[in-house]
Amino acid sequence: MNVKSRVKVGAAFGVAALGLGILASPASADPSPVTDYRQLAGVGSDTTQYVMNGIGDSVTNTSGKIIASWNATGTSTIKTKATGCDTVARPDGSSAGINALNADITAGTNCIDFARSSRGPADTSTTDLTFIPYGKDGVTFATALGSxxxxxxxGLTKAQLASIYECNSTDFPNAQPLLPQSGSGTRTFWLAAIGITEAQIGSCVNQTLQEHNGLAVTNANQIMPYSIAQWIAQGKGFSDVPNRRGTTRLRNINGSAPTTGSGTALALNTSFDPGFLRNVYNVVPTAKLADSVIAATFVGSASKVCASSTVIANYGFGLLSNCGDTSVTGER
Incomplete structure (x- = not known):
């Protein structure tokens, strides 16, 4: 092989929505306790960490809970399996998670079984990894309430957004663009969606933002990309999803609204500008697609992840007709 390198809400949803206007969730950040190692360990994307925690606390087989999903942030190191696995630096973001999975494949330790990713493959030179889609998300920009x-x-056009992030906007010369940290899948997707490269990012851009953290927006000139599903989930009152929206509001792109409905019925607009819609993935080694636990958990529309449609929707993601597809492959 060439390698370079939680919420079981179900029927309770309606009760909570009617009675409280929010949803409480028993899922937790990281397995709880951290010695609850389970069968498959995953790391990576901030965007999908909460939905995978929810799925991890709801899907089982005859050996118990299957998925242990480790958040993008938290303790500096994590230990994913009881034996044969040392502590490793916690991967923060899709690329970091995929890199950690590649490193585990090279080492042959089987300490990381899948990576969460909010982007597709960045390198299709090999078929070493399979990117298995299970939800639809979108990325728009957020600004402060009074902005x-x-x-x-x-809203803004793609061209206006590109000029803001290149720091040469004549329409909005006072804009203060924020960008997620290196390794973020949302960063990679956003730059591609607005049509600029890493080399074209202007010097006015603050590139140290932890993705989907609206608390970083402290004035009316600041602008940041935001996962629509994350923004929805952060406002639902889940006990395991910190509300980091602050005073931010999601804005339109090319006249297209990112959400539909309101209150507890707020949902991703699956007809949002298609250039800013994306699938989210669980990434597994292609060589392990035939593994019985990985196949039953991730592969095909009847897999345990794809069957968790209520959880996926409750965390703000749209559903996919090709959930569990294994045709998307790449190196990283």
Whole structure:
């Protein structure tokens, strides 16, 4: 092989929505306790950490709970299996998770079984990894509640967003763009969606943001990309999902709204500008697709992850007709 390198809400949803206007969840950040090692260990994306925690606390087989999903942030190191696995630096973001999975494949330790990713493959030179989709998300930009930056029905265009992140906007010369940390799948997706490369990022851009943290927006000139599903989930009152939205509001792109409905019925607009919609994935070694536990958990529309449609939707993601597909492959 060439390698370079939780919420069981179900029927309770309606009760909570009617009675409280929020949803409480028994899922937790990281397995709880941390010695609850389970059968498959996953790391990576901030965007999908909470939905995978929810799925991890709800899917089982005859050996018990299957998925232990480790959040993108928390303790500096994690230990994913009881034996044969040393502590490793916690991967923060899709690329970091995929790199950790590749490193585990090279080492042959089987300490990381899958990576959470909010982007597709960045390198298709090999078929070493399979990116298995299970939910639909979108990325738009967020600004402070009182901001006039894109706070119209039209919002901003792709070209306007590109000029803001290249720091040469004549429409919004005072804009202060924020960008997620290196290794973030949302960062990679956002730059591709607005049509600029890493080399084109302007010097005015603050590139140290932890993704989907609206608390970083402290004035009306700041602008940041935000996962629509994450923004929805953060406002639902889940006990395991910190509300990091602050005063931010999601804005339109090219006149297209990122959400539909309101209150507890707020949902991803699956007709949002298609250039800003994306699938989210669990990434597994292609050589292990035939492994019985991995196959039953991730592969095909009847897999345990794909059967968790209620959990997926409750965390703000849209459902996919090709959930569990194994045709998308790559190196990283």
């Amino acid at each position: 006039t930056l894109g706070n119209t029905t039209a």
